[in-house]
Structures are given as structure tokens and as C-alpha cells.
Amino acid sequence: MTTAAPESVETMDTSALEAAFDAAVAADERIEPRDWMPDAYRATLVRQMAQHAHSEIIGMQPEANWITRAPSLRRKAILMAKVQDEAGHGLYLYSAAETLGTSRDELLDKLHSGRQKYSSIFNYPTLTWADVGAIGWLVDGAAITNQVPLCRCSYGPYARAMVRVCKEESFHQRQGYELLLALSRGTEAQHAMAQDAVDRWWWPSLMMFGPPDDESAHSAQSMAWKIKRHSNDELRQRFVDICVPQAESLGLTLPDPALRWNEERGHHDFGPIDWDEFQQVLRGNGPCNDQRLDRRRKAHEDGAWVREAALAHAAKHSPEQGTTEHPEASA
Numbered sequence: 001m002t003t004a005a006p007e008s009v010e011t012m013d014t015s016a017l018e019a020a021f022d023a024a025v026a027a028d029e030r031i032e033p034r035d036w037m038p039d040a041y042r043a044t045l046v047r048q049m050a051q052h053a054h055s056e057i058i059g060m061q062p063e064a065n066w067i068t069r070a071p072s073l074r075r076k077a078i079l080m081a082k083v084q085d086e087a088g089h090g091l092y093l094y095s096a097a098e099t100l101g102t103s104r105d106e107l108l109d110k111l112h113s114g115r116q117k118y119s120s121i122f123n124y125p126t127l128t129w130a131d132v133g134a135i136g137w138l139v140d141g142a143a144i145t146n147q148v149p150l151c152r153c154s155y156g157p158y159a160r161a162m163v164r165v166c167k168e169e170s171f172h173q174r175q176g177y178e179l180l181l182a183l184s185r186g187t188e189a190q191h192a193m194a195q196d197a198v199d200r201w202w203w204p205s206l207m208m209f210g211p212p213d214d215e216s217a218h219s220a221q222s223m224a225w226k227i228k229r230h231s232n233d234e235l236r237q238r239f240v241d242i243c244v245p246q247a248e249s250l251g252l253t254l255p256d257p258a259l260r261w262n263e264e265r266g267h268h269d270f271g272p273i274d275w276d277e278f279q280q281v282l283r284g285n286g287p288c289n290d291q292r293l294d295r296r297r298k299a300h301e302d303g304a305w306v307r308e309a310a311l312a313h314a315a316k317h318s319p320e321q322g323t324t325e326h327p328e329a330s331a
């Protein structure tokens with residue numbers, strides 16, 4: 001957003017600031033951290049970016065569960081890279097959220113105390129190796145469908161973080177697809193394992209797009225602010241249409257007897273989603289909710305010494321201590 005010089009912004013009254021903000025959003029300009037923004041816009045972004053960041057780091061757990069049991073060195077290396085990417089996504093997003101004046105400590109505290117959510121999909125267990133493939137193909141695939149439009153989000157730091165995240169997510173989606181393809185073309189038992197994983201992950205993946213449009217609490221306002229560009233149902237439909245031919249090439253079936261091409265709509269029809277299950281998992285009653293949060297809290301406690309050491313190092317090399325340069329800066 002290119003606003004007037006700061007001195008004139010200071011003297012503008014709220015309605016003029018609001019008009020400038022609305023005009024910038026309407027013109028598809030980016031809102032930057034120092035720009036004036038409505039309190040509700042800031043609060044919505046903090047909530048969404050925090051939830052997104054939390055999902056990235058909690059999402060490391062179900063897959064990390066299989067790193068030590070990956071069937072080959074190649075698969076292990078790919079999976080480790082993927083899980084590390086997710087940690088990186090969390091870091092970009094916490095940093096982007098910090099530009100809105102909220103600290104990382106505060107956000108993590110809200111995650112650990114259950115006051116902020118993460119994506120419910122990560123409350124399902126990874127029972128077999130094929131789940132790693134199903135997560136890559138379906139869960140990362142759904143994430144991409146959601147996140148590509150966020151690259152054009154009105155808030156600059158969030159939009160820019162999404163560009164890199166989406167590039168990495170496409171690698172995740174491909175590795176999952178390739179893993180499932182190998183299993184699907186393998187022995188009968190491997191094929192069955194792949195099919196079972198897809199059967200379990202398909203419906204929760206569709207729930208990742210959130211409740212239907214007429215029940216979605218934040219959708220309309222987020223669309224008006226251009227934080228969101230498409231509705232939940234639109235994105236869900238797009239995802240189903242993408243997955244159907246991919247499932248066919250994989251030689252796997254999607255567990256929905258109502259799934260068929262609708263010539264008139266130019267889209268696939270699909271069966272009803274179990275929103276009761278979604279609400280249950282959201283309320284904390286999913287198969288792994290407690291386990292995920294316990295593990296996260298413990299990881300945070302175990303990492304306390306690293307944070308302390310980093311702070312001590314920073315203090316030692318602060319300008320007041322007489323060292324203005326990082327010791328390695330001149331190396």
C-alpha cells in the first residue's frame with residue numbers, strides 16, 4: 001500500500017484512514033505492517049496466521065512418527081526434508097504474524113493452552129507407512145488448493161510467505177503421490193495398504209476447507225478484505241475435481257459412492273460430509289488431540305535451553321557490550 005507521507009497520516013481522522021485502507025484493498029494493493037488497518041482486520045489476520053503457523057508445526061508430528069521406520073534411505077531422506085520444510089513454514093508464518101504486533105511467545109502460549117487452534121486434520125493418527133503418501137497427496141494437496149489464492153492475500157507479509165510455502169507444498173504433494181503410486185503398483189498387500197490410507201484420509205481432507213459457506217463464521221468479511229479469495233465450498237469443489245483423475249491414475253478409489261461427474265455443472269458431485277465428526281475433532285475429541293498438544297508442550301519445554309542460550313548469545317554481542325558486529329560477519 002502506498003499511503004501519503006507519515007506526517008499527513010498522523011493528522012488524518014479514522015474515517016479518512018478507513019477510506020484509504022478500503023481504497024488500497026479495492027485497488028489490490030498490499031497492506032504493509034506500518035500501514036493503518038482496522039483492528040478487526042488485524043485480529044482476523046493474527047488469528048488466521050497463528051492457526052496456520054500452529055498447523056505447520058503440529059503437522060510435523062504425524063509424519064515424523066514414520067521417519068525412523070521409512071522403508072529405505074531414499075524415503076527417509078525425502079520424509080526428513082518434508083518434515084523440516086513444515087518447521088520452516090511455521091517459522092515464516094510466526095514471523096509474518098509478529099509484524100502485526102503480537103509476539104511468538106504469546107502465540108505459542110495460546111496454542112499450548114488450547115486458546116488457539118490448529119488444523120483438525122493433524123488429530124488423526126498415521127497407522128501405516130502408506131499414510132505418509134496419503135498425507136502428501138491429499139493433505140498437502142488440500143493445503144495447496146487453500147494456499148495458492150493466499151499468495152494474493154491483501155496483507156503483504158502473509159502473501160509473500162505463501163509464495164515460498166506453496167512451492168515447497170507442491171514438492172510435498174508430488175512425493176506423496178509418487179509414494180502411493182509405488183505402493184499401488186506393488187504387491188497386493190502394498191496396494192491394499194495404499195487404498196486403506198486413502199479411505200481414511202479422504203473425508204478429513206475435504207473437511208480441511210472448513211464448514212459449508214452458509215455456516216462459515218468468518219468467510220464473508222475475509223473475502224471483502226481480500227484475505228480470502230474463494231469460498232470454502234468453491235475450494236473444496238476445486239480439490240475434488242483435481243483429485244478424481246489423479247486417483248484414477250494411481251489405480252486407487254476414493255471412498256465415496258456418490259462421486260460422479262456432473263455434465264451440467266462441469267464438476268464432480270460428491271456425497272455428504274460428516275460435519276458431526278468435524279465438530280467433535282474441533283472440540284478436542286479427535287483420536288490424537290491430547291497426544292499432539294502434550295508432545296508440543298514437551299518439545300517447547302525441552303527447547304527452553306536453546307532459547308536461553310540464544311538470548312544470552314544475543315546479549316553478549318549487543319552494541320552495549322561493545323561488540324557491534326556478529327563475530328562471523330567479517331569472516
Ligand SMILES: [Fe+2]
Nearest residue numbers: 056085086089
Ligand atoms: Fe507446510
Ligand SMILES: [Fe+2]
Nearest residue numbers: 086140169172
Ligand atoms: Fe506440506
